[in-house]
Amino acid sequence: MFEESLEMIELELSILIRRSTSISSNRKIGNLDRAAYLLLRRIASKGAAGVKVLAGEFKLDVSTISRQAAALEQKGYLYRIPDPLDGRAYTLQITELGTMELNEFKQARLVKIKEMLKDWPDEERKVFGQLLKKFNQTFI
Amino acid sequence: MFEESLEMIELELSILIRRSTSISSNRKIGNLDRAAYLLLRRIASKGAAGVKVLAGEFKLDVSTISRQAAALEQKGYLYRIPDPLDGRAYTLQITELGTMELNEFKQARLVKIKEMLKDWPDEERKVFGQLLKKFNQTFI
DNA sequence: AAAAAATAGTTGTATAATACAATCATATAC
C-alpha cells in the first residue's frame, strides 16, 4: 500500500507536470505570462519587495526575477520605488493596471479549473487543495 | 468554501508547476531527461509504438517525440523496428539497458518523493495519489 | 581617507522542452 501510493504519486506528478507545461495545453491567457503570474501575485498579496528578496522567496535566480520584473514593468503592471537607503536598489510595486490584469488572469484560471473539477464532490476539492499545499511545503 | 478551495488549488498548482520545472529543484538524475522519462516508461509498460501514436497519446508534437526518441536511441535505451507494412514507419522498443535505466531513474524519484512524504499519514498519501490521478484525467 | 571587497541589479549566453514550418520518402487515392 505504501509503495503503491508512492508509485502512483510519482507517476501522476510526472504526468501533471508534463501536461501543465505543455504549450498546447497552457496557452497564454491575456497578456500575462504564466511565469510572471506568481511574481505579480506575490507583490499584490504581500506588498512591494526588491529583486533579491523575491528571488530568494521563489528560489529563482535574480536574473530571472529581474527579467520578469522588467517585462511586467514594460507592460505597466509594475513600477519601481527607489530605495532611499541604497542607491543600487529599489522595490517593485504593482500598478492599478497590474492589479486589474492579475485579477483577470486569476479569474480566467479559476474558470478553467472550475470546469475541470465540475464533477468533483466539494470534499474532494477541499482535500485536494489542502494536500497540494501540504506537498508544496515539502519543497525546500 | 467552494470558491476557496478552487483558489487554493489554483494557487498551489501554480506553485507546484513552478517548483517542479525549476532547474535548481529538478536537476537531472542519471542519464535520463525528465521529458523523455514518460516516453520510455510508456513504451516499457505498454509496448512498442510509432512516433505518431506516441505523439497522439502524449498530446505532443511529433517533432518532440521524434527528438526524444532519437536522443534515447542514441543513448541505447530504445531501438527501432521497421514497420513491415510501411517503409516510412517503425515502432520504438525499449532495450534492456533502457529498462535498467528506467528503473534506476524511477527508483531515484521514488526515493525523493518518499523523503518528501515521510511525515505524511498513509491515508493522505493514498488520497493524494488518487486525487492527482483523477485530476490528470480531467485534462483533455 | 583610500583601497579592497561585497553587493543589488542588469545583461550576455546557454540549456531544456516544446511547437510550427518545411522537407523527404513512401503510401494511398483517383
Add this chain to the structure above:
DNA sequence: GTATATGATTGTATTATACAACTATTTTTT
C-alpha cells in the same frame, strides 16, 4: 500514371530558467 496524403525528420522559434560577466553603489578593511 499522377496527384494527394502521410510518417518521420530537420530547421527555426518560443518560453522559462540558470550561470557568467558586468556596472554602480555600499560596506569593510587598511
